[in-house]
Amino acid sequence: MLRLPSDMDQFLVFPETLLASCLERGQFIHLSAQVVSYIADIDQLTKLHQHEQLLCPDYLKQAKPSRLNEFFAGRIVAQAILKQHFSCMTALTSRSNKLPIWPQGLSGCISHTQNKLLVMVSAQYLSVGADLQEQIQPEMAKQISSLILTSAEQQLWHHFKTELDFSEYLSLIFSLKESLYKAVFPVVNSYIDFLELCLVDIDLTRRIAQFEFCSKIQKNYPVLKRYSAQWQRYDEYVISFALV
Template sequence: MSLSPAELFTPQLSFASYSSAFCIADYQDSDFARYAQPLPDKLGRAVAKRKAEYLAGRHCASQALQMLGLPHTVIASADNRAPIWPKGIQGTISHTQEVAMAMVSDDPKVRGLGIDLERKMSDKQERELQTQILAKAEQAAFEQLSKTQSCPLTLIFSAKESIYKALYPVVQRFFGFEAACLIEHSDNQLHFALTETLHETLPQGTRISVYYQLSDELVLTECCLRAAP
């Protein structure tokens, strides 16, 4: 399997990032050695799709870290499957159908990063999944977003994934999509408010903004949690 650099999007957060395209049908276990990444024991019996996505994500992470001047790095996984980044680094990985991306930062003011790549849902999926992803309190903001975007639910789903990834290094526990409520949007950002206190530094009502952009098939969202000034 070849991991080819792919200019999927120009990220709006100004951190080191790297994207790759790949073909799952071409995957072989020997590809891990080809890209100097170990095949984790826990993936030994996984399907090719899972292995290929894991390898592509870790390759992107290693390439992004090299942009910060770090040597080739292996990013292991914690028991909760979260990537274990080098000391002083915040990072995030995302993959969807045969594309992967990673973003990293060594800025000490960055407390967490989150990116998410998603294929756009069909109109049918957007209708069927609304009650699972959207809270009643978000309905008005969702309707406003629907007037300008053809895949509003995909955007919200992706944004909440990015929020989870960005906040997890601080919160250190699972929290659901209901913890962030969409309140408004602009041309390139979705704005949320926390509906519960997730951490002493993230009380209920805290506003979280997420950048978004779309291509013909994909959505990219980006979230950065910074230390208070």
């Protein structure tokens, strides 16, 4: 695997033939009229590029093959979306913080879990956040609930337990919070704990939720008081997204 220098912005340029074929291996997902989203199997995308000598960022030089496959799959699909849907030929930039730097006027997000990949790009929003989440197993949900849900959120579940079992509820809130963290990261540029963001309203029919950051986060960072996040079901996955 070829590596790029670590002391510069690292532009990843992929072969045109690779970009042209990768979206055919994925599926367009309609999440919002203002975003372009694709979901794909990482294994299928890996087969497309496995014989290419792709340049690898320095921070991934010790990465396992599975991590490299996730990385390249996400960046290749993102680059293909930019080219096909936005007529943007600018190569994505990868810096030492490991996050993609999107071309001016565009925002995007890459999420993956197991063998699935989700990429979302928008020209209408300053920032977007997306999360692809499998349902957390019931025993694990009980073990980690206090790390994900505030006491108010744990109590709120009792209003929905006839529609969602606890592991479904926890998986949904986890995913929604993940999408919001990604959406506000360009502003906050810092780690936020799951308990510093609290669900204040949720509509299971419209599949939209409202969250508020705790007073400490609101005081220390230029965030809004309230944010919205939405979700859809895709097979056994939850796809959550936040548009800012």
